[in-house]
Amino acid sequence: MRPLAALAVLVIALAGCGYVGDPKPPTLDIPLPIQDLRGVQRGSKIILAFTPNPKTTDDLLLKKFETIDLRAGENVSGGFDVNRWANAARKFPVDDVSVGPHEITIPTTGFIGKEVIFAVRSTGPKGRSSNWSNLVTLRIEPTLSIPTGLALTPSVKGIVLNWKEEHTLPNTQWRVWRLVEGEKEPTVLGNAAGASWLDPNAEYGKTYSYTLQQVLKISEQQEAESEITPASTLKFEDRFPPAVPSGLTAIAGIKAVDINWDRNQESDLKSYILLRAEGSGALSPIADLGVTPNYSDTKVESGKKYRYAVAARDELGNTSAPSAPVEITAP
Template identity: 25%
Template sequence: MKSGYCARRAGTIFLLVTVLVAGGCGFKTDPVPPASIVPVPIDDLRYNIDDKGVELNWTYPVKTVRGTDLVDISAFDVYRAVVALDEVCDTCPIPFGEPLEVPGGETIEAKKPRTAVYQTSLLRPGHKYFFKVRSRNSWWAASGDSNIVSFVWALPPVAPSGLNAEVADSRVTLNWQPVTSLVDGSAVEGDISYQLFRSDEGKEFEPLGEALATTRFSDSRVSNGRTYFYRVQSLLDYQGHEVTGGVSEAISAAPVDQTPPPPPVGVAAVQTDDGVKIVWEPADEDVAGYRVYRRMAEQRQPELIGEVAAPYSLYVDAQPPATARSYYSITALDQATPPNESDFSREATTR
């Protein structure tokens, strides 16, 4: 009996030791950072290409994934992938390599989120490049991936020159010189197209429609009196891939209202003790005022004798000529700067 008890006790001790040893073994994993310090992913990664290479830029994240404020960023990790054009696969995983570190810093400068910049000239013609960025608060607190940007590198075309704008009523017509050379001065071999960009009242530039094969465009999605900024970029078709070229200098344009209001109606002239009283029917809301004209019987063209601000529609000619009959007509002025003036109304005279 005693020997059986000892055997059972020894077995129990062995099992307990085995469990304790097994519980102390396992694989180590990276620590999971608290959400209060992990930056939100960057969502505005973009690039600019010139003859020297490519410049990436993006906005510093100012919030964590939990929504708390971020005061600074330790660093940014820039990931790059390079694929030969004959090996590009739209459905394959992008072969990003090890990241390059870009120093971080405070997220706010002059009360605005800072912009980070990364430049590289290590580019090979005939290859497609992919980039993405992560921000870090430490080696173990990294954000998710940014949006991915990609481009094909070849010697780019020069920026379009001679960008010009012609303004009209609710319309801006743009034209520029065709691009015929690359940035090294050699002739373009391939089709060139153009991408217009527009900024409304100084806001961020955004693409204006699709790329164009021509050097002229009429923008009718504008409002009179507002200032718009335009620039145009050249695009080269390189072996079936788009190569972005230079961007022109920005120009501004403000379309103007050139449509006059209709002439006033219901004009009548009545002789009173105070002079000749001229009345007419008030016009619509676009009218800012009226001009009153007088013509003598022997005159061919009327003369301006006064102005009336809307909504009033009455004018008194206190000193009409006494020797001949006077004929009165009215024009309407809209609220444009300078105002558009309507045609003359029908003439009215005293009886």
């Protein structure tokens, strides 16, 4: 066979074999470390959360892991050594080996009064484990009691919460949660230093649910929590009348008595109600006025003694008590 013909046959043969280059080494499938481990003590439980890293050291993606290894061990003196810690730490099973977010609950049994280090790692399908995650250190405290006696009281300033202050420790506060009608998740309003809280942002016509938990400040980085109370619910309705008008005066005019008073400051003020009595008689309404704080009473008889008082009414019909009366003799 001629040289050129032989070369052509060789090229065709190689193409038919599907040759694409040198073979690649097998992947190790070692997961990258978990980096977002976090934890909190709530009641008699420790709640740990993390999201396994689906990437491998070969920059490939895993759909699941062979195992997830969660451990908790006491922070002993003499300097921290991860291998010494891991050998002595307690293992907690993680049944879910998917790549999604995880939340694991473990009891405080055996850990109370101790400073405990938590870490987690994942193992790939070929049995090779990642490095340990970020470390979480918690000092485990005796179980905090759940607050009791939560009561809701509507007021002109908002909704007032009160509860019993009992079984508390120094540095204890109460975290207040609120769920507004129509919302899916509650929000934290803040931490109360005592056994009461005012929610000044409640709006009339809406229904609110409140819950509490006791919180113990352990350090700048750590708090322990109680379980959360059952919800207490209230529909916040405007049943609050305007303030009683003040500054009422009566002045003799020309064939009339002129009555003046200080203007109310409520934004929903609708009108004033003027009341009058002759001599020692009972006060009764004589005029349902607008929001102008004065009135001229022309239906008086000269020489007769009159007493006047005024009340304020809002848009919903809530009416204040009458003001202190003033007395005058008609000119």
